[in-house]
Amino acid sequence: MIEDRKLEHIKICADKDVVAHHNYWDDVLLKHETIPRVDLEDIRLDVNFLGRKLNYPIIIDAMTGGHRIAKVINENLAKAAEELGIGMAVGSQRAAIENKELEDTYSIITKYEVPLRIGNLGAPQFALGYGEEEIRRAMEMIDAHAMDIHFNYLQEAIQPEGDTKVSGLKDKLKNLAKRYPLIAKETGAGISRIASEFFKNAGFKAIDVSGVSGTSFAAVEYYRGGDEGQLFWDWGLPAPYSLHILRDLDMPLIGSGGIRNGLDAAKALALGASVVGIARILLKPAMKSHKDVIEVLKRVVKEMRIAIFLSGFSGVADMKNAEYVVRGELALWLKRL
Ligand SMILES: Cc1cc2nc3c(=O)[nH]c(=O)nc-3n(C[C@H](O)[C@H](O)[C@H](O)COP(=O)(O)O)c2cc1C
Structure with missing residues (x-):
């Protein structure tokens, strides 16, 4: 049952239009610096994230597992993550x-030297009974360094067979976050300020904002017969808005949701992300080969390097000081702060 659903999700995300109608990264403009600070080739892109050293500030974000095709996809993604030295x-x-x-279909990734391996389970399952045992098993399965707890209530509410329980969830997560390295993650609708304060106080180690701009799970569920999928297609907090409201939290942030290229990635760094998370644009390449995945990611790295160079910074570390302006719909969101 879950296995069929996983295959359906892959097919829909690969073949159908599942993207938010507006990409809010287009509303962020970085300020040009006429005389760059360092040589282009000296731009430093390596980072230390959650105690792990990555060559580039990139995490291949959570996509799949649980099906034979997913095993091939995960293997191609892991091979690419190993070769580039990035997280997955x-x-x-x-x-x-x-x-x-x-x-x-998941543990295949342990065949490769992926410098940061992140497991993934859904918050709604914890409201329904998951606990320490499931976290432990999931982490062991992939020898994980950290564990995503994804909050996908938009998807669950629209999915015909969705799990929409939430009572008791916070108390449970508070206990688990003390003992396991948890990352709070959305799946395309963004992390709110109120939730982020709970995550921080509970002891979560990082937040993956996954806001509106890219994959919409309301759209995915629309194709699966979720009646309200079209109505809620663009529901959620824009990805750059979510970063903006969380940046003074002093927590490691993964900037994600609709990252298409290295310019979007550089904008996420300017808005306070420590690393970026990229999902959907890697799905089709990963269905072909690890080389196809690497090609996309190398392009992203090249573009990110150029954007940091032209902004007058020397690398990921100081790019957080970059100045930017916001326009359009994102400007409306920021006015409401
Ligand atoms: C095919 C597919 C499957 C996904 N499955 C999961 C999942 O199982 N768990 C999760 O936390 N996020 C999942 N996501 C969400 C992504 O990790 C990411 O948060 C979201 O897609 C926004 O990034 P994007 O616009 O780059 O795709 C999935 C995304 C895609 C495209």
């Missing part, structure tokens, strides 16, 4: 928690 999250591991036979 697997998709929700619920399928393997419920059916041990599917574990290898």
Whole structure:
């Protein structure tokens, strides 16, 4: 059942239009610096994120697992992550928690030296009974350095078979966050300020904002027969807005949702992200080969380097000081602060 759903999600995201109608990264403009600070080739892109050293500030964000095709995708993504020295999250591991036979569709990534491996389970499952045992199993499955807890209530509310329970969730997560390195993650609708304060106080180690701009899970569920999918297609907090409202929290932030290129990535760094998370644009390449994934990511790296160079900074570390202006719809969001 979950296995079929996973395949359906992959097919829909690969073949259909599932993207938000507005990409808010287009509303962020970086300030040009006439005389760059350092040589282009000396721009430093390596980072230390959650104690792990990455060559580039990029995490391949959570997508899949739980199906034979997903195993191929995860292997291609892991090979690419190894070769480039970047982080990778697997998709929700619920399928393997419920059916041990599917574990290898996730654990395949341990064949590769991925410098930061992130597991993934959904918050709604914790409201329904998951706890320490499931986190431990999921982390062991991929020898994880950290664990995403994804908040996908938009998707669950629209999905015909969705899990929409939330009571008891916060108390449970408070206990778990003390003992496991948890990352709070959205799936395309953005992390709010109120939620982020809970995550910080509970002891979560990082936040993956995954805001509106790219993949819309309301859209995905629309194709699966979710009646309200079209109405809620663009629901959520814009990705750059979510970063903006969380940047003074003093927590490591993953800037994600609709990152298409290295310019978007540089904008996310300017808005306070420590690293960026990229999902959908890697899906089709990952269905072909790890080389296709690497090609896309190398392009992103090249563009990010140019954007940092032209902004007059020397690397990821000082890009957080970059000045930017916002326009259009994003400017309206920021006015409402
Ligand atoms: C095919 C596909 C499957 C996904 N599955 C998961 C998942 O299992 N768990 C999760 O936390 N996020 C999942 N996501 C959400 C992504 O991790 C990411 O937060 C979101 O897609 C926004 O990034 P994007 O616009 O670059 O795709 C999935 C995304 C895609 C495209």
